[in-house]
Amino acid sequence: xxxxxxxxxxxxxxxxxxxxxxxxxxxxxxxxxxxxxxxxxxxxxxxxxxxxxxxxxxxxxxxxxxxxxxxxxxxxxxxxxxxxxxxxxxxxxxxxxxxxxxxxxxxxxxxxxxxxxxxxxxxxxxxxxxxx
Amino acid sequence: xxxxxxxxxxxxxxxxxxxxxxxxxxxxxxxxxxxxxxxxxxxxxxxxxxxxxxxxxxxxxxxxxxxxxxxxxxxxxxxxxxxxxxxxxxxxxxxxxxxxxxxxxxxxxxxxxx
Numbered sequence: 001x002x003x004x005x006x007x008x009x010x011x012x013x014x015x016x017x018x019x020x021x022x023x024x025x026x027x028x029x030x031x032x033x034x035x036x037x038x039x040x041x042x043x044x045x046x047x048x049x050x051x052x053x054x055x056x057x058x059x060x061x062x063x064x065x066x067x068x069x070x071x072x073x074x075x076x077x078x079x080x081x082x083x084x085x086x087x088x089x090x091x092x093x094x095x096x097x098x099x100x101x102x103x104x105x106x107x108x109x110x111x112x113x114x115x116x117x118x119x120x121x122x123x124x125x126x127x128x129x130x131x132x
Numbered sequence: 133x134x135x136x137x138x139x140x141x142x143x144x145x146x147x148x149x150x151x152x153x154x155x156x157x158x159x160x161x162x163x164x165x166x167x168x169x170x171x172x173x174x175x176x177x178x179x180x181x182x183x184x185x186x187x188x189x190x191x192x193x194x195x196x197x198x199x200x201x202x203x204x205x206x207x208x209x210x211x212x213x214x215x216x217x218x219x220x221x222x223x224x225x226x227x228x229x230x231x232x233x234x235x236x237x238x239x240x241x242x243x244x245x246x
Contacts, residue, residue: 001156011168011216012215012216012218013215013216014241016214023212025192029207029211029214030211031202031207032204032207033204033208033211034156035148035156035203035207035213035231036201036203036205036208038159038163038200039158039162039200039201039204039234040201040234041196042159042193042197043195043234043237043238044196046184046193046238046241046242046245047237048173049177049180049181049184049239049245050180050241050242050244050245052245052246054177054178056179056182057177061169061171061175064167065166065167065168065169066167068163069163069167070167072167073163073164073167074164075158075184077157077160077164078158079185080156080160081157083155084152084156084213085153085154085156085157088149088150088153089138089153095146099189100143113238115150116150118153118154118157121154121155121158122154122157122161123156125155125158125162126161126172127133128176128183129162129172129173129175130172130173130174130175130179131162131165131172131174131224
């Protein structure tokens with residue numbers, strides 16, 4: 001018979017509160033709610049567009065124009081950048097290391113490459129939407 | 133079989149993570165512009181309807197929405213576990229069902245436009 005091992009009690013619901021790394025991990029994971037929200041928000045917008053009615057589309061746009069939505073989108077944008085986009089770029093060299101000949105490409109090359117590509121993709125979307 | 137399923141959800145998670153990291157900040161910025169009353173020309177009815185009516189526009193919107201919704205589903209499954217909900221089979225079927233519904237709705241509305 002083995003001795004009963006000591007198991008340190010750990011809360012299943014608040015375990016991440018005792019360590020900064022765990023807190024940041026949970027903050028990153030919570031950005032998935034924003035992905036889900038904006039996906040279904042866009043699907044709802046497409047549902048209104050699918051009525052082929054300019055009036056309904058205009059009243060949808062008008063319904064979005066209030067201070068509450070400005071604050072919500074502004075906070076969501078900052079949260080998403082710092083807890084999804086930037087961490088994703090940071091882990092890219094770990095997830096997709098690039099080997100050239102005998103050597104691995106430096107991590108900074110891959111990370112900078114992601115930022116450059118991100119600026120280009122964002123600029124293309126803004127151009128497509130007529131912002132720039 | 134278990135391995136094959138895992139490869140599919142993991143692949144969708146990785147592809148969705150990349151697409152959302154690149155595209156969603158610009159998407160939120162567009163919604164922010166709408167909220168401030170500066171509706172971009174491309175989101176006015178005529179232009180956006182024309183974009184969503186073209187096959188290229190439909191394809192772009194569908195790929196982004198499809199990958200985003202499955203990425204979110206996979207991560208919300210993990211979030212449930214992190215917050216102490218240990219009924220993984222139930223949570224998995226719930227989030228993947230919602231993702232499947234989102235995929236079908238996105239396809240249906242995109243095909244209806246134009």
